Amino acid sequence: MALILHNYNIVRISDGQNVIECTVTKMCFEYAVVKYKGGQYKVPYTLIDKVIGHELLLPVSE
Numbered sequence: 001m002a003l004i005l006h007n008y009n010i011v012r013i014s015d016g017q018n019v020i021e022c023t024v025t026k027m028c029f030e031y032a033v034v035k036y037k038g039g040q041y042k043v044p045y046t047l048i049d050k051v052i053g054h055e056l057l058l059p060v061s062e
Contacts (some may be wrong), residue, residue: 008055008062011048 008023011034022036031042 010052010055012052013043013047013049014049015047020048021052 007024007027010021011024011032013020013022013034020036022034022041024032025035025040026033028042031044032042032048034041
């Protein structure tokens with residue numbers, strides 16, 4: 001199954017044990033940078049399980 005990702009998509013990430021929902025802030029060739037509880041993390045695309053929605057409020061700086 002293929003996922004179509006865009007910046008500011010809300011995605012579900014699963015490593016088999018833990019499932020979290022976070023927001024994609026930047027997409028790179030091998031990973032996505034996600035925002036979760038105030039921090040930013042690099043997550044490989046293989047861990048992104050599902051697109052949940054889209055964040056409607058975008059930062060003013062972009």
